Amino acid sequence: MNVLVLGGTLFLGRHLVRELLERGHRVSIFTRGRTVASEAPVTRYTGDRDGDLHAVPRDGWDAVIDTSAHWPSWVAASCAHLARAKRYLYVSSISVYDSRGPEIGDGRCAFTEMPANAREGDMDAYGAYKLRSEDVVRAVFGPERTIVLRPGLIVGPHDPTDRFTYWVERGSAGGDILAPGAPEDDVQFVDARDVARFAVRLLEDERTGTYDVTGRPRTTTIGDVLRACTSGAEAEVVWVDGEWLEARGFEGWQDMPLWIAPSLELHGFMNVRIDRALEDGLTLRPLTETVEATRTWLREEPIDRDRVAGISRERETDLLRLYRP
Numbered sequence: 001m002n003v004l005v006l007g008g009t010l011f012l013g014r015h016l017v018r019e020l021l022e023r024g025h026r027v028s029i030f031t032r033g034r035t036v037a038s039e040a041p042v043t044r045y046t047g048d049r050d051g052d053l054h055a056v057p058r059d060g061w062d063a064v065i066d067t068s069a070h071w072p073s074w075v076a077a078s079c080a081h082l083a084r085a086k087r088y089l090y091v092s093s094i095s096v097y098d099s100r101g102p103e104i105g106d107g108r109c110a111f112t113e114m115p116a117n118a119r120e121g122d123m124d125a126y127g128a129y130k131l132r133s134e135d136v137v138r139a140v141f142g143p144e145r146t147i148v149l150r151p152g153l154i155v156g157p158h159d160p161t162d163r164f165t166y167w168v169e170r171g172s173a174g175g176d177i178l179a180p181g182a183p184e185d186d187v188q189f190v191d192a193r194d195v196a197r198f199a200v201r202l203l204e205d206e207r208t209g210t211y212d213v214t215g216r217p218r219t220t221t222i223g224d225v226l227r228a229c230t231s232g233a234e235a236e237v238v239w240v241d242g243e244w245l246e247a248r249g250f251e252g253w254q255d256m257p258l259w260i261a262p263s264l265e266l267h268g269f270m271n272v273r274i275d276r277a278l279e280d281g282l283t284l285r286p287l288t289e290t291v292e293a294t295r296t297w298l299r300e301e302p303i304d305r306d307r308v309a310g311i312s313r314e315r316e317t318d319l320l321r322l323y324r325p
């Protein structure tokens with residue numbers, strides 16, 4: 001296949017490019033040229049999705065993979081420009097769902113609503129705009145040429161969000177580790193390499209439709225993650241009550257990765273059904289493989305890189321002192 005990736009140099013897109021190349025496909029990428037990944041043998045087109053697509057050829061694409069758009073106007077522009085492509089795969093998100101239900105995905109729940117006065121660029125309306133973006137793709141490419149993936153939390157090497165990496169890094173360092181909630185609490189996420197492999201497989205198998213893509217529901221706990229992340233380290237994990245954390249201002253997700261404050265009642269985020277994806281070829285690697293690959297990648301990263309999720313060691317020490325004086 002001759003594939004154009006709109007994106008391709010940060011995280012999921014990077015794994016997609018690698019997977020496509022390994023499977024023998026021809027790959028082009030379109031970015032602003034700011035984020036530079038490895039020297040993969042790809043054709044590079046430069047421009048901005050916000051109004052400047054002219055560098056990209058309109059014809060000749062067996063598939064377009066769109067990883068870099070949250071906003072319907074961007075998707076509308078790229079769909080119009082590339083309307084003659086054979087297929088368009090849009091990477092959406094499980095944030096399109098209203099996650100307050102006990103379980104989401106595979107048509108089991110309502111969608112999130114567009115907040116009043118929202119504007120493109122407003123991350124509070126991310127899920128609602130992703131949903132509208134999906135509709136734009138379907139309107140242009142029709143059901144027979146559209147694939148929509150709705151990933152849950154994506155993790156693994158090159159993750160710029162630290163929302164899983166935090167635990168890998170913290171676990172490896174050892175010592176007394178503050179862990180949120182209870183070890184038996186369910187968590188759900190997916191290795192970026194599994195999403196990439198599945199996306200390429202869907203294109204190769206000429207499938208279409210909408211897929212929720214994350215780990216198997218109710219099979220992995222936060223205790224499993226901490227166990228995998230502390231393996232080989234001298235560590236004591238201290239489980240800290242969720243309500244206690246909430247009373248100290250924690251909401252989860254960003255300030256305490258893989259955990260969501262109980263009062264937010266976003267249970268659906270950690271219980272997504274993925275039956276359709278499993279039926280059509282999604283395969284999921286073991287947790288230990290994801291932890292190991294993330295650890296290996298981290299060793300090559302600068303030690304003083306900016307951490308964008310989790311808490312500092314100082315804050316952790318202070319909290320533990322308060323929790324068990």
Ligand SMILES: NC(=O)c1ccc[n+]([C@@H]2O[C@H](COP(=O)([O-])OP(=O)(O)OC[C@H]3O[C@@H](n4cnc5c(N)ncnc54)[C@H](OP(=O)(O)O)[C@@H]3O)[C@@H](O)[C@H]2O)c1
Binds near residue numbers: 013035049155
């Ligand atoms: N991370 C998660 O847990 C998660 C969960 C669910 C869904 N998702 C979705 O998954 C997708 C994955 O994103 P990713 O960052 O991993 O993809 P990626 O393809 O690796 O990186 C994003 C790319 O977009 C380019 N880009 C950004 N703004 C641009 C613009 N205005 N014009 C042209 N190119 C632009 C960036 O390069 P330049 O900077 O050089 O332009 C970069 O190559 C996103 O759509 C996200 O919403 C993520």
